[in-house]
């Protein structure tokens with residue numbers, strides 16, 4: 307299949323006195339969105355849309371909400387994981403469209419900045435990401451922000467697919483090296499050695 311589509315949705319309640327995080331940036335507002343992580347409803351909806359596009363599960367299956375590791379986490383971690391899943395499935399983002407539903411703040415004045423931040427986080431061009439907003443007329447949800455997102459992904463040409471896969475493998479190796487270094491610095495554990503697959507004494 308050359309193209310696939312994914313859909314994501316999320317909601318969080320407003321809470322006074324915490325920063326409002328939307329699309330990986332802080333938006334000036336007296337209330338933020340409460341959540342186990344930083345409550346970034348826009349990043350959560352996009353993350354689920356990307357995971358859905360390659361049928362890789364959802365945000366909760368990778369990052370369970372009760373897990374203390376993700377308490378107050380920057381949601382760009384979740385987005386990054388979804389992007390890696392898209393790439394390792396052999397796809398890249400064609401475009402993403404989103405609609406926020408909230409009473410305040412007005413999104414239009416900051417939509418350009420949010421799109422630029424999302425383009426940076428997703429390594430795409432700004433015209434590949436759209437951020438729109440509506441008010442929840444007649445829904446009785448003045449204290450809640452919701453977000454809908456759709457993501458279209460397209461299959462990478464074979465040559466780029468190999469490049470993308472080797473980048474994913476390389477980043478896994480780098481992560482293993484970091485863990486090794488940490489283990490040896492904390493416990494004095496020697497680094498893992500790769501054992502030869504044959505008996506060096508008996509190669510004649």
Ligand code: MG
Pocket residue numbers: 316317318341345346347350
């Ligand atoms: Mg959420």
